[in-house]
Amino acid sequence: MRISKFFLPLLKETPAEAQIISHRLMLRAGLIRQEAAGIYSWLPLGFRVLKKIEQIIREEMDRAGAIEMLMPTLQLADIWRESGRYDAYGPEMLRIKDRHERELLYGPTNEEMITGIFRAYVKSYKGLPKNLYHMQWKFRDEQRPRFGVMRGREFLMKDAYSFDLTKEDARKSYNRMYVAYLRTFARMGLKTIPMRAETGPIGGDLSHEFIVLADTGESGVFCHKDLLDMPIPPENVDFDGDLEPIVRQRTSLYAATEDVHDQARFEQEVPAEKRLAARGIEVGQIFYFGTKYSEPMKAVVAGPDGKDVAVESGSYGIGVSRLLGAIIEASHDDNGIIWPESVAPFRVGLINIRVGDENCDRVSNEIYAKLTKSGVETLYDDTPESAGKKFSGMDLIGLPWQVVVGPKGVAAGVIELKNRRTGEKVELSPEALMGKFIDGYSAV
Numbered sequence: 001m002r003i004s005k006f007f008l009p010l011l012k013e014t015p016a017e018a019q020i021i022s023h024r025l026m027l028r029a030g031l032i033r034q035e036a037a038g039i040y041s042w043l044p045l046g047f048r049v050l051k052k053i054e055q056i057i058r059e060e061m062d063r064a065g066a067i068e069m070l071m072p073t074l075q076l077a078d079i080w081r082e083s084g085r086y087d088a089y090g091p092e093m094l095r096i097k098d099r100h101e102r103e104l105l106y107g108p109t110n111e112e113m114i115t116g117i118f119r120a121y122v123k124s125y126k127g128l129p130k131n132l133y134h135m136q137w138k139f140r141d142e143q144r145p146r147f148g149v150m151r152g153r154e155f156l157m158k159d160a161y162s163f164d165l166t167k168e169d170a171r172k173s174y175n176r177m178y179v180a181y182l183r184t185f186a187r188m189g190l191k192t193i194p195m196r197a198e199t200g201p202i203g204g205d206l207s208h209e210f211i212v213l214a215d216t217g218e219s220g221v222f223c224h225k226d227l228l229d230m231p232i233p234p235e236n237v238d239f240d241g242d243l244e245p246i247v248r249q250r251t252s253l254y255a256a257t258e259d260v261h262d263q264a265r266f267e268q269e270v271p272a273e274k275r276l277a278a279r280g281i282e283v284g285q286i287f288y289f290g291t292k293y294s295e296p297m298k299a300v301v302a303g304p305d306g307k308d309v310a311v312e313s314g315s316y317g318i319g320v321s322r323l324l325g326a327i328i329e330a331s332h333d334d335n336g337i338i339w340p341e342s343v344a345p346f347r348v349g350l351i352n353i354r355v356g357d358e359n360c361d362r363v364s365n366e367i368y369a370k371l372t373k374s375g376v377e378t379l380y381d382d383t384p385e386s387a388g389k390k391f392s393g394m395d396l397i398g399l400p401w402q403v404v405v406g407p408k409g410v411a412a413g414v415i416e417l418k419n420r421r422t423g424e425k426v427e428l429s430p431e432a433l434m435g436k437f438i439d440g441y442s443a444v
């Protein structure tokens, strides 16, 4: 993509309303624009990151055996009356009437709707287990929307819902999501710690929040320091096998959010030098709630003995849009964002510092054409701006690699490559540069 043809509105000034670094950087780097309190447009650069994050989540959900679908944002109130949550949900729920005076709501979560879908089609235990998920916009009329996408009112969530015949099977479904989450967040360069958590309006008595430690996080958290350095389950982990050992390795150590924290137990179970009391960002939460929805909504299947059984369920959320904020909180410096390669909007930022110079243009155009043709996502700064402005803009948007083409280097047959994270710069021949980004590249 050529910046001259792209839409990349960078801000010079730090917007006054943004209190935390990720929010400031998201506005300055042209990722989002606020449309109303807690409601954002996703500008092209931010939208690319959102899609990358979605794709990682999708791959890991699919690997764990979950099945993607899509439910609407608007839901009928009637189905929420069946579960008893229509009144219980309170002012956070955005309630709407259509022209026929039918009561609708903008979904804050989808337990009711998915239970309605499940019960319409699955009648026998032979159709179990099932785990269905979607990524869809949610609306919660938060009392204090703040910190940009961290606590929005409209936000993108991945929500998965599992259905099983027995408690034991439901526990296996829970473990699959637990392990899938460890892999999902690690692939985005995030270190997350699963912590026991309150279940709130979703319900149930077993729940973990996946927490990224950050001083700007909204949750107070307490845990054993060894949880910071646990191995991430490999890509070939067997989701049909016994995942309990992976889960137990973590759950045997103390980790709790402030809502369920027990200071006496913490001090008893964790040696003083291993105690960590910190703040964190909740990027995901998983729940086991058994028959909380299936019973009132009569989502039953015929068991092996022919008798009807209410299905055992859990739900599993990830804050897709919140993740952009969390990743930036965890990965930035004074000059701007530092995207991990896996979620970067482009892998390479190509800077032509002398646009109009015949040689610089020729070399830059060649590099751009070759990288793009090979599928290396490249953002080419072909604008007539000053070199200084191009460098600071590129640092701000945080692409992992910067390729700098200038008259001196071109005359000497070299191009500069800068690693955004380490700041390390090397000079390479154009061939060596191509070889770095294109597998099996050969100049001929």
Ligand code: 5CA
Pocket: 108, 109, 110, 111, 140, 142, 149, 150, 151, 152, 153, 155, 157, 158, 159, 160, 202, 282, 283, 284, 285, 286, 287, 315, 316, 317, 318, 319, 320, 321, 322
């Ligand atoms: N139905 C369950 C699981 S699917 C559920 O709604 N869980 S939740 O309430 O914990 O939300 C799931 C995730 O959405 C949270 O872990 C958080 O990362 C994200 N989230 C929740 N509220 C907001 C918000 N106001 N802004 C941005 N992200 C949010």
